[in-house]
Amino acid sequence: MGRAAKALIDLAAIRTNYLYAKSLAGGARAVAVIKADAYGHGAARVAQAIEPGVDAFGVACIEEALELRAGGIQKPVLLLEGFFSPDELPIIAEKNFWIAIHSREQIAQLSAAELPAPVTIWLKMDSGMHRLGLAAQHYRQAYQQLRALAQVKEIVLMSHLACADELNSPHAQAQIDCFDYTTAGLQAPHSLANSPATLGWEGLHRQWIRPGLMLYGASPFAKAHPAASALLPAMSLVSEVIAVRDLAPGEAVGYAASFVCQRPMRVGTVAMGYGDGYSRHGGTGTPVLVAGCRTQVIGRVSMDMCSVDLTHIPAAGLGSPVEFWGTGLSINEVASHCETIPYTLLTGVTRRVVRVYQDS
Ligand SMILES: *Cc1c(COP(=O)(O)O)cnc(C)c1O
Numbered sequence: 487m488g489r490a491a492k493a494l495i496d497l498a499a500i501r502t503n504y505l506y507a508k509s510l511a512g513g514a515r516a517v518a519v520i521k522a523d524a525y526g527h528g529a530a531r532v533a534q535a536i537e538p539g540v541d542a543f544g545v546a547c548i549e550e551a552l553e554l555r556a557g558g559i560q561k562p563v564l565l566l567e568g569f570f571s572p573d574e575l576p577i578i579a580e581k582n583f584w585i586a587i588h589s590r591e592q593i594a595q596l597s598a599a600e601l602p603a604p605v606t607i608w609l610k611m612d613s614g615m616h617r618l619g620l621a622a623q624h625y626r627q628a629y630q631q632l633r634a635l636a637q638v639k640e641i642v643l644m645s646h647l648a649c650a651d652e653l654n655s656p657h658a659q660a661q662i663d664c665f666d667y668t669t670a671g672l673q674a675p676h677s678l679a680n681s682p683a684t685l686g687w688e689g690l691h692r693q694w695i696r697p698g699l700m701l702y703g704a705s706p707f708a709k710a711h712p713a714a715s716a717l718l719p720a721m722s723l724v725s726e727v728i729a730v731r732d733l734a735p736g737e738a739v740g741y742a743a744s745f746v747c748q749r750p751m752r753v754g755t756v757a758m759g760y761g762d763g764y765s766r767h768g769g770t771g772t773p774v775l776v777a778g779c780r781t782q783v784i785g786r787v788s789m790d791m792c793s794v795d796l797t798h799i800p801a802a803g804l805g806s807p808v809e810f811w812g813t814g815l816s817i818n819e820v821a822s823h824c825e826t827i828p829y830t831l832l833t834g835v836t837r838r839v840v841r842v843y844q845d846s
Contacts, residue, residue, distance in 0.1 A: 490725045493841050496844055516696070519701070535845055582603075586644065597635055599637060611644070615646055706828075719813050723809070726756065775809040
């Protein structure tokens with residue numbers, strides 16, 4: 487019943503991808519990063535499905551962390567950007583959230599807080615991305631200061647790389663060197679690896695990895711990479727053909743009449759548009775599967791619909807299933823056609839698209 491635009495979500499695939507990330511990283515523990523509603527997959531559902539095997543979860547803010555606790559999740563939840571205001575601190579301590587600390591202001595606020603229990607800190611260094619983190623020259627002092635605080639339980643040393651998706655990147659190497667030089671001799675676990683570093687940089691696994699995108703089966707690399715090819719896609723974005731027409735040469739399809747048939751064509755209209763999160767940059771030429779056969783989007787993507795070429799798929803017609811990405815069509819390939827990355831496609835799937843969960 488109803489509109490056929492759906493995101494089919496394979497929870498078992500996410501579980502398998504998490505275990506795969508851990509297997510790549512030897513004995514390291516892994517924060518399953520499920521911020522931004524688990525990259526569009528539904529944070530509470532994903533967390534519930536994978537919680538038994540997971541060491542900790544990672545989110546962007548306390549609102550996301552509280553949503554997990556409301557969903558019954560008991561494992562530690564790391565706030566990757568820490569707290570935004572000090573009134574979050576008592577809740578953080580009470581709910582067993584872990585927090586990144588990225589500035590001296592946050593350290594001052596933590597040291598002034600009265601907490602019901604001490605908190606685990608991930609002390610973030612700005613090793614060269616220049617987004618969040620303490621500058622290297624302030625890092626050791628911050629560490630010693632935190633060590634002495636009654637509010638602090640354990641400390642993990644963390645940093646984030648700007649170019650881990652470029653294997654052999656000198657920028658990444660400079661960040662790693664900065665981190666290792668600055669943390670030399672400190673007795674605490676390290677965490678440096680996001681998905682690209684987990685897949686492509688063995689020396690960065692250390693004690694805690696932080697995989698996000700790879701859990702959902704997409705590759706963080708622009709080019710094919712052997713370690714990424716083993717990932718299982720977790721989301722299939724699907725819909726159905728809701729109208730079919732036969733068009734003559736010279737007839738146009740869609741807004742701005744930007745696509746004009748050069749030959750007789752059979753065209754399907756599909757219930758999927760940018761109002762569902764399908765990229766408007768995915769116009770003419772973007773690959774799509776109709777009834778399992780590869781074809782292409784033609785014309786502009788509208789808010790609720792788009793058009794696909796059925797000319798060479800005679801078996802396709804009203805009601806035929808359409809896959810925009812997923813198990814049969816790599817989201818990386820679609821993203822490159824849309825001049826974007828899988829991260830934006832996955833997090834962009836809107837509320838209107840019904841998530842249908844399966845677990846095996
Ligand atoms: C989002 C995020 C990750 C996960 O990154 P992916 O590239 O999706 O694996 C890891 N660490 C931090 C600090 C993050 O913000």
